[in-house]
């Protein structure tokens with residue numbers, strides 16, 4: 660069982676640059692354990708390793724069918740918020756009436772509630788709620804997590820899953836109170852990761868890395884976010900195909916037993932020697948502990 664876990668080194672860079680950081684960052688795959696990762700001195704963006712990207716002009720997503728009973732968020736309500744979030748990104752203005760070169764296709768509710776990628780079976784890009792546990796570090800401050808599995812050589816994204824921390828976060832969709840976490844803000848941010856964006860140093864952007872409870876502004880993308888998504892998915896790029904299907908086809912069921920999740924064993928790429936890698940974007944931290952951002 661071989662895998663490369665790439666820590667989200669983006670955070671460290673953003674911290675180092677501090678107030679001078681002022682722009683969106685694309686997501687690059689770089690493993691500090693294998694090689695030194697380089698950062699742009701002006702933006703703080705990680706710039707070494709391949710740019711993570713969807714190769715096709717279409718990508719599908721699925722919402723886990725149970726929603727979040729703990730927070731009273733039904734599938735339908737979650738689905739509506741997620742659909743609206745995706746629409747903002749895919750309809751972003753890239754100038755001259757153009758928009759990012761991606762179509763988002765909804766493949767409907769799925770059973771699977773495990774973030775996983777199967778290298779020899781069908782897959783799904785699932786958005787799911789974790790009501791019962793949050794098995795990651797820095798649990799209390801992490802509002803959601805996006806996991807991208809990609810070809811370590813080319814950067815092509817094979818799979819994306821989003822987990823929302825409803826176990827520890829008082830997530831609300833409407834009537835967001837001062838201590839509530841606005842699901843619309845959280846999911847719009849995560850969908851930016853799903854589509855290839857990393858954290859931005861631009862104050863007020865949806866892709867900024869921290870969130871203050873009660874805040875709802877991040878639910879709508881800003882100019883910096885638009886610039887970011889237009890750079891990640893340029894209107895004039897030449898996509899590799901137009902299929903919306905996940906890699907190896909689509910399945911509503913989990914492919915792997917839970918204990919094997921996150922275990923891409925070999926490269927799914929035809930390129931010899933290419934590694935399959937997983938990037939955990941530790942994302943959207945509560946603003947009240949900014950000084951303790953996870954690396």
Ligand SMILES: [Zn+2]
Pocket residue numbers: 848852858868940941942943
């Ligand atoms: Zn994030």
